[in-house]
Amino acid sequence: MQVFAEAVVTAVTLLFQGSTELWNVIAVTFEVAIVSTAAGVVLGAPMGFVMGATRFRGRRLLVALMNTAMAVPPVVIGLVVMMFLSRQGPLGFLGLLYTKDAMSIAQTLISAPIIAGLTAAAVASVPYKLRLQARSLGASRVQEALLALREARLGVLAAVASGFGAVVRGVGAVMMVGGNIEGQTRVLTTAIVQESRKGDFGLALALGLILMTITFAMNGFLTWYQHSNERFERS
Amino acid sequence: MLELRPSPALKRQALALLLSLVLVSGLAACGAEEVAEEPSAPEPVEEVEVTNVIIASTTSTEDSGLFTELVPAFEDAYPRYRLSVVAVGTGQALEIGRAGDADVLLVHARSQEEEFVAEGYGVERRDVMYNDFVIVGPEADPAGIAGTSDAAAALTAIAGGAHVFVSRGDDSGTHTTERSLWSLAGIEPAGEWYLSIGQGMGEALTMASEIGAYTLADRGTYLAMRDRLDLTVAVEGDEALFNPYGVIVVTDAGNLEGAQAFADWIVSPAGQAIIESFGVDTYGEPLFIPDAE
Incomplete structure (x- = not known):
């Protein structure tokens, strides 16, 4: 059990020592996570909104596809992205393999279906009667949709947080397409894999704690935001 | 036109529940199969308990494919043992050995191996082969x-x-x-x-x-x-x-006998012969040169 206490000490020491290597890893982790979550929102949220708020032919198939996409192992996504970006691949001429851009592309493909799927569920869970009421009061289709989005905003926010969580804790895809290059494409999760492989379990655990702290801060913010919203609505 | 249908969200939830049930039962079935397989796998003629020997080795050794020949040959020679290969980096292999989570090591970092034995974690280090x-x-x-x-x-x-x-x-x-x-x-x-x-x-x-x-x-x-x-x-x-490989029996091995059997076997003429012929068919040259004494 001593190893866990030591890991906490190591984590704190590493952070406050100002080790540039660690801060660089954290910076890359954030950069890739934020870029790919933002891209995931741009791609996934509108699609999820349309899936959740409207009815159209093929919608169920799309929902099923989206749920399947959510369950594809990141390492498979990494493999596909790698094959596309490889020199022998169709996009090899871009020279993106083993760069942060390649990592962001793979992570976007992971976050977008999650954000789309959860946004769809959040928007669809807005009471249908409410929307009927709005329509009977003369709301246009667009106004009705915006109302649904407003009502579902906390669920949409949770969808975005899930997308962020998925990319910040992901390892398989970024390891493959980023290559875990020190000072360039190394992120917290790939560093954890590496330190575990080396047998430095204490350091690996410390890095895990740092990652958990980031996720905790993110979730704490979300919970606080939800609560402040609920209070606002009750008053 | 304004008919109230069952909420699509509810349907989706039901579908999701069904899917997860299918998945969970599928996983459970896999788990059950594994458990069921274990005792019947080697089908011993006389009643001998088959014990597991965990060998920690390196990814490069595993990637070479050498274990696909070594494992069945060893298990044929010693039906009492089943060999499980854990392929990691040398650093982690030694760490696994220090923790007693592996019985025997086959690694290639001589100075670290000698340190491992000197610290008392390994019984002795013996030359096996080199590439x-x-x-x-x-x-x-x-x-x-x-x-x-x-x-x-x-x-x-x-x-x-x-x-x-x-x-x-x-x-x-x-x-x-x-x-x-x-x-x-x-x-x-x-x-x-x-x-x-x-x-x-x-x-x-x-x-x-x-x-x-x-x-x-x-x-x-x-x-x-x-x-x-x-x-x-x-x-x-x-x-x-030059890249020498050594075999080390872990002092605190859970299966000390099995570990010793493997170490003795791999430096024996039988084990060395397998190493010498491995890869010749595919590459026209052996990948490893046996050099046990």
Whole structure:
């Protein structure tokens, strides 16, 4: 059990020592996570909104596809992205393999279906009667949709947080397409894999704690935001 | 037109529940199968309890495919034991040994192995075999080192021209050798051109091939992957590129008898013969040279 206490000490020491290597890893982790979550929102949220708020032919198939996409192992996504970006691949001429851009592309493909799927569920869970009421009061289709989005905003926010969580804790895809290059494409999760492989379990655990702290801060913010919203609505 | 239908969300939830039930029961079935298989697997003629021997080895050894020959041969010779191979980096292999989570080690980082035994974690270290390292690089050979046999001089040329070099950077046996070659050359490698990736041999070779870089590889893994790589052997034959493998029985092994049996077997003529013939069919040359005493 001593190893866990030591890991906490190591984590704190590493952070406050100002080790540039660690801060660089954290910076890359954030950069890739934020870029790919933002891209995931741009791609996934509108699609999820349309899936959740409207009815159209093929919608169920799309929902099923989206749920399947959510369950594809990141390492498979990494493999596909790698094959596309490889020199022998169709996009090899871009020279993106083993760069942060390649990592962001793979992570976007992971976050977008999650954000789309959860946004769809959040928007669809807005009471249908409410929307009927709005329509009977003369709301246009667009106004009705915006109302649904407003009502579902906390669920949409949770969808975005899930997308962020998925990319910040992901390892398989970024390891493959980023290559875990020190000072360039190394992120917290790939560093954890590496330190575990080396047998430095204490350091690996410390890095895990740092990652958990980031996720905790993110979730704490979300919970606080939800609560402040609920209070606002009750008053 | 305003009919109230069952909420689509509810339907979706029901579907999701159904799906997860199917998945969970599927997983449970897999688990059950595994449990059911275990006792009946080797089907012993007389009632002998089959025990598991955990061997920690390195990814490069596993990637070479050597274990696909060694494991069945050992299990044929000793039906009492079942061999489980855990392939990790040398650093982790030694750490697993220190924790007593492996029974026997087959690794290739001599100084670390001797330290391991000196600390009392291993019974003794015995020579098993060796293979060699090669410096591989792109056909174009920007550093102009192709065909040479002085590893330190080649690395000096690579560093001098800041030609991209992929380093395992994972404390593996290969990485340990690489570091000793750099110190032999009197160079502390650092800079944009030096990519430390903390990954296995296969990943390092793939990356070097993709970006046209140099890397240090064990010949076995390179030969096994050669067809998929845009890399050629640039430097070979230096004594500093010699890569000896040792077998160590872990002092606190959970299955000390099994571990001892494996160690004795792999240095015996039977084990050594398998090592000597391995890879000849595929590559026209053995990947490992047995050298047990």
